[in-house]
Amino acid sequence: MILKNFIVFEGIDGAGTSTQINILKNSPLADKFFFTTEPTDSPTGKFLRSMLKGDVTLNPKTSAYLFAADRCEHLWGTSGTNCGIEQKCNEGKIVISDRYLFSSLAYQSVTCGDILPRKLNDFFPLPQLLFFFEIEPEISLTRIKQRETKEIYETVEFLKSTEERYKKIIEEYENLETAKEMKIIRIDASQKKEKIADLIWNEISTIL
Numbered sequence: 298m299i300l301k302n303f304i305v306f307e308g309i310d311g312a313g314t315s316t317q318i319n320i321l322k323n324s325p326l327a328d329k330f331f332f333t334t335e336p337t338d339s340p341t342g343k344f345l346r347s348m349l350k351g352d353v354t355l356n357p358k359t360s361a362y363l364f365a366a367d368r369c370e371h372l373w374g375t376s377g378t379n380c381g382i383e384q385k386c387n388e389g390k391i392v393i394s395d396r397y398l399f400s401s402l403a404y405q406s407v408t409c410g411d412i413l414p415r416k417l418n419d420f421f422p423l424p425q426l427l428f429f430f431e432i433e434p435e436i437s438l439t440r441i442k443q444r445e446t447k448e449i450y451e452t453v454e455f456l457k458s459t460e461e462r463y464k465k466i467i468e469e470y471e472n473l474e475t476a477k478e479m480k481i482i483r484i485d486a487s488q489k490k491e492k493i494a495d496l497i498w499n500e501i502s503t504i505l
Contacts, residue, residue: 299478300422302386304501305397308430309456309463310448311437312486313493314395317428320494321393321501329505331385334395339374341367349448357408364401365417372421383422391505397424399470403463404450423479426500429467430486434460437486 306314318332336342336349345363347353355363371394372382382392398418405414434456441451450456467483470476482500484493 298422299425300383300386301425302389302391302504303382303422303424304391304393304426304428305399305424306393306395306428306430307397307399307403307463307467308432308486309403309434309437309460310451311440311456312430312432313440313490314428314430316490317494317497318393318395320490321497324498326505329391331390331392332395333371333382333392335371335397335400336364336367337371339367339370341370349450351449357405358413361401361405361409361413361417364405368398368401368418368421391501394424397421399427399429399463399466402466403459406462407455407458423470423476425479425504427467427470427479427481428484428497428500429463429481430484431464432460432486 306318308314318334321327321330322332336345341363344353345360345367348355348360348363374381375384382394385392398421401414401418402411434453437456438451438453441447450459467481470479471481480500482496484496486493
């Protein structure tokens with residue numbers, strides 16, 4: 298199932314998804330969009346962010362379940378600023394999410410294998426547009442080093458494994474018959490942010 302008016306930005310840490318979302322937030326048509334992110338600001342999402350910072354240690358399978366639970370509330374919840382994606386899309390808003398189920402398929406598969414993340418995320422709708430930011434982990438890490446807060450996944454070894462899985466997953470969806478209505482745009486995330494912003498806007502403007 299494709300959820301119309303739903304756009305997702307995906308890529309490893311430091312790929313530049315947040316930068317591009319901030320550019321869109323400052324665009325003249327920003328009021329047409331609803332911006333959100335995963336993990337969300339829900340109690341589950343806040344707990345996951347504590348885990349990502351290293352404040353809480355979880356079994357990888359537990360993390361996979363929690364990410365899926367947070368996503369379920371993100372899509373179909375009825376309260377909170379980051380809940381109700383489906384409802385907002387149906388109301389005519391263009392919802393742009395920084396990360397979605399593809400992150401779980403990439404990140405969680407590194408720590409607990411492919412089977413569980415796929416089962417937990419199989420029933421979620423796909424976005425109308427998916428932007429995949431491709432970047433070498435070494436480049437992304439130079440960007441991450443400038444941040445004040447570090448996360449547990451931000452090591453070159455982990456990000457290399459995640460980037461490899463991301464590419465495999467994106468390729469699978471590109472060839473999946475049931476996902477043909479989802480448009481996938483691969484982006485060379487090492488380019489200047491202005492060039493990337495122009496590319497993104499050209500694609501998004503087709504559904505406004």
